Amino acid sequence: MKNIKSRIQFSKQEQSGIFFLLLFIVLLQGGYYLYDKNYSKPLEDKFVLNLSEQNKLDLLKKGVANKKSIIHPFNPNFISDYKGYTLGMSVDEINRLHTYRKTNKYVNTAIEFQQVTKISDSLLKRIQPYFKFPEWKQEKTKELFVSKKDKKSDYIKKYKDLNIATSVDLREVYGIGEVLSKRIVKYRKKLGGFSNNNQIYKVYGLKPDVANRLLEKFQVLKASNIKN
Template sequence: MNFKHTLREYFSYSSSEKNGLLVLVFILLVLYFLPVAFTTREGVEDSLDQKRQFQIDSVISVIENRKNNKEAKIAFTTLSYFDPNTVGKEELIGLGFTSFQISNLIKFRNKGGLFKKKTDLLKIYGIETSDLERWNLYIHIVADDKGNNENRVSKTKSYSLFPFDPNLISLKDWERLGVNSSISVRIKKYLNAGGSFKHAVDLKKIYGFDSVKIAELIPYVNIVAKVDHEIPRQNELLWLNSADTNQLKQLPGIGSVLSTRIVKYRDMLGGFVVKAQLQEVYGLSRDKYTRIATLIRVDSLSVRKIEINSIEESRLKKHPYINARMAKDIVRYRDRNGNFTSLKQLRSHKLVADSLFLKLVPYLELK
């Protein structure tokens, strides 16, 4: 009984205490809700602005990352020779084409479009002149070997590329290179007047010479260094495809070992198409090649051809540019589908990679 009484007295409040307690509770409630009640519209807007700014920063970051990735992709592209009429999607990506350019190029080909010259690439929506300049030296449009009716009609427009010295070749050779007769005549007049070509880019001196055609010819220009009149020209220049080991040893830096290797490799190839192939000979350094490059000449017309429709697999795989797997695939395809009607079939059917096709095609023929 005493406990209940004590407890009741402990929790009993006078009127003034009750009023004080209510005031205290009210003050606490006011202090609790005061920040919410006095939050301004500006504060809310600032919070929203911060969220919007965060979203904008995120978008900018994504765009910059994509741009950096694109720039990195362009920086690491590997340029190699390609034919826009046959090159595949993966190779175009490797060459630095954008997906938009690739899509438009493939649509153009699927509709029957054909690239007859390098500048035809500008027909593709999305490809600019700056793009063409970057790829120009690597574009190689291969004419169809079997020659359709259209090619027969425009036979005068067909040409072939081969190493040449612009100071020495004839008008007929210029025609074979696809140079307009008016330009070749102008070149002859320039030479007869005492002019000369010391560097490949000197072709730009000829008025009216198309810059795209010059860019196409430059990789094949092989200007023989001028010699003193006291030294006969025939004693300085050596025909690489007919020289024996003794003649090769007369070149600076070429001894018995290298001369033997050069002859052996030449026989395996079937002859040198361009003198730069000497750098493929084991042990022949770039420095040695540079020393002898102006002392040699190559007659690409003397190259021994491979009859692709009759050669046996065992002989085909002995060529330095053809391994055993490639030889097997080529012969198997020929046995199953009949003789090749065009050398381009080797590339279109993935029997030979694009990068290797351009090196190999001078050694092949259809019979």
Template sequence: MKSLIKDYLTVTKKEWNGLVVLILLIIAVWMAPVVYQRVHKDKLINLNGFDATAARLHMQPTDTAATIAVKMFRFNPNHLPATDWQKLGLNDHQITTIQHYEAKGGRFYTKADLKKIYAITAIDYKRLEPYINLPEKDDYTEKSFTIVELNSADSTRMTTIRGIGPGYAVRIIRYRDRLGGFYKKEQLKEIFGIDSLMYHDLAPQVSVDAARISKINLNIVTLNNLLVFPYLSYKQKNAIVEYRNQHGNYAALDDLKNIPIIDDGILSKIAPYITFK
């Protein structure tokens, strides 16, 4: 019995050496954080110096306008040079926003129109308003004027629309020719550069005579003649012509539903432009 216990409790030299190494490793891991904290002491942040630096950064100009002394003067905001906007205290972002608005055909007719520019804050407008060289109210609606019919107007007539210059007149006419004519005023928003804000200004000045639309006879039209039509993709145009060649003439708009790549949304868009005789 004593021999068994002795054999069980006996530690060989190799095992004893391993036990010593393990104990030393445990001690080293336990002491490592203490030694590290003593060698690498945390440095205190000088908050006073940090606050002073932050204040200096805050005082530095963030754009060109901050480096130009503000000088108020009477001005017309339409196509006002950027340097003059800077003198009036506007920053680069605000000036760029105004220039984008004008590039899209926007124009200021009254003082309050400047409020349409989202970058102009209420404080900015209150400061600028006494110097804006425009009427307080828009008397345009009180004047007698002729509504421009979009499907018959030429480029000269188009430019009589307030907010439409020669460039936009050409865009409208080119898009009208591709369509075959407008059947509703809202189609103006499909023209590049005419957004909802600009359309809101144009809508009261224009009308549409849908009877002037040049319709497409699907039973005789060729693929080449269909290519300019903007409401169909090339695959859809080709499918319409090929289906007719294979199955004969179309009798009604519903026949187009047999073409898998033409859905109800497409049919509703092209319906005003399609005829079968």
């Protein structure tokens, strides 16, 4: 027995090693407990917080999407960064408009807006119906863009063609009776048709003031090839 007891006795060095091993195990377990207590739960709370923030962001995005679908009439000269974003414009397109406006210039038509911003035809087609320019700008634009065809149409509506007027038509003018009206038609036939309004003054017996009244109703709308 004495021999067995002597065998299981440890030296001081061995005892110290065993002690430090046990101490390391205890510290390791304590550290794991503290880590599990202090970090695991906050991580869960942090995840819940991020989920809440994400829900807020989703709601904001949904709100922006809804605003994009509802467009109210607006003056395109005063588009803000946010307004441009909701309309579908890029940053460069918005900046081009702002740079143009800094020169104290305004766009007055949808075409001018596209020329300045360089937006696509599809985007212009989508937002153009909501453009609202000042009324005085619209009236001025209408005057500037009256075509030559429209002017000619108004001119034709105001006057009757002197080259196709009958003697009866000419008698509508005060001072022109049966004799003068037939003389005018005869002179026109002789010329092969009037080439300009001034030729009416050459009709024999037609006074200048009567000729002036005649030209207030009749004009050479389709001139002949006859030269003066």
